[in-house]
Amino acid sequence: MQTLKPITVGPLTIDAPVILAPMTGVTDLPFRKIVKRYGAGLTVSEMIASQAMIRETRQSLQKAAWDPTEEPVSLQLAGCTPREMAEAAKLNEQRGAAIIDINMGCPVKKVVNGDAGSALMRDLKLAGEIIDSTVKAVKVPVTLKMRMGWCHDSLNAPDLARIAEDLGVKMITVHGRTRNQMYKGSADWRFVRRVKEATSLPVIVNGDICSREDAREALAQSGADGVMIGRGAYGRPWLLGQVMADLSGNGDKPEPSMDEQLAVIIEQYDAMQSLYGRQTGVNLARKHIGWYTKGLTGSAEFRNKVNQLDDPDAVLAMLGEFYSPWLSRAAA
Template identity: 65%
Template sequence: MTAMLSPIRIGPVEIKEPVILAPMSGVSDLPFRRQVKKYGTGLLVTEMIASQAMIRATRDSLAKARVLDEERPCSVQLAGCEARVMAEAARLNEDLGADIIDINMGCPVKKVVNGFAGSALMRDLRHAAGLIEAVVKAVDVPVTLKMRTGWDHDSRNAPELARIAEDLGVQMLVVHGRTRCQLYRGRADWDFIAEVKAATRLPVIANGDIVTEADAAACLAASGADGVMIGRGTYGRPWFVGQVMHYLRTGETRADPPLAEQLAVILDHYDHMIEHYGPIVGVRMARKHLGWYVKGLPGSAKARDELNKLSDPARVKDRLRAFFGPHVEQAAA
């Protein structure tokens, strides 16, 4: 199989294999990104950071903006609706070491769009343009843009926004193949992403419904995109981005890590979450990840319920070892 992807260069940043971890609120934090990086990724993107919170230097926003050298290249995603505030937040993140600033015009969550941020900006392209221009002028690092196909099916204006973004100096686009009104329902329209690709000379990354290696190849074929971004497909599988990279490079699927290795990943991830958030918040934040990690194994529903009731990190780890132990032994037999 001939490699399906070529490197993308945006400013000084080279994305050698453009298979990218998506920005996911409450998921793609520093502890999770570290696990994904171990197995391979072309680019990491932080959780969405509210620009207003960033310039107030809230503890939460600073934690989200923290980027380690081992993660590079890493993009910091910002959301907001005021050009001045977005520009200032972009400058702050550049100073903190962001390799790329990504503008969020794709988030469909009600509390974001009700604040006229995220995908709500696709309803007012003039305002969106002012925001893009302010961010591009504020920083020396590359600026990218993530969007949906439009607000609803009758206003799928992503190709127009792509042309505006290119004219204003944005250097890469990511398109989630749904409208805002679809939220995460239905199927992502990879074919429509091809219309965005045709509208611009910029690299275009396709996003949405990539949960198998074959999905990634099919998405690239349908969209003509220059790369893929993977979000929910990584739940409980921080190795999945690396598997997709391997498949697109070789045509061969790479097996999931052995269960013993998966347990080691889970325990390491858990330790980093406790370190990052502190024990009280970390235990709570980790529960969804633990549920995803154990999913599909016999007895996982009972184990998940028990894990969700535990508040002591040491007891959580003991329960994980007890749950995985028999499965590891069976796999080795």
């Protein structure tokens, strides 16, 4: 069974549109690199605030960091003034972004109160101005990520998609929730069909896709051209590769062995220390360790202990010890 077809995003062709969702605090360079290696049509950076990008703050530069093995990479921007978005887009183009994604889906108060993210779905005039100036500022394709609308009385994603297409956007992703839902309830994949019918652009369905079965169902219900996966990849950077193989008719990709899983955690852990430095690296890696080990016998106790450690070497030693009963050399 072959469900996925290649899509074109401006000059780019994405053979298997299974896309890693942008997630602030999660989809940094170390995580994305691993996801990409296991298979993903496209990876998207964490949201970068346009103002911070222009000031080239340390954090924004960390978020815009990418690796050639990721190519093509999409760098996501959030902002509420057309001029700043244009300037930040240019900077990211210079940093090698293959795609600039505009965030009109983030529901977080800090972002929304600045009239960025999903707040732009309440002001389609400003949304249009932001899209227009971003598209005009760069040669690379610009894509747009949105929700269904601000609330259920204002499901205007199809209108925004039409505006975006007219202004030169090349791909639309829809998270099947409203802003007011935040992350509650379940994603409405069927709604995404309305966006698909409103534009001739590639449309990507997003929200609550955590397995191969979910991906198939989301595509069937939405008629979308591809899927975007976020939280389902927590502690499972191989999930997108599995979904991709399934939807491309390449059969089942099994879960990696526990030896491989441990090697992946260590790789990500080391890369986080290099990117963020020792203390921040240790802190930021905690949640990933929690996700990787979730469901394993004794994991709650292990997490309690490991979260108290500040020394990266001690964390790695404890990880090795925790995984040892499942490693193949233990059975040998």
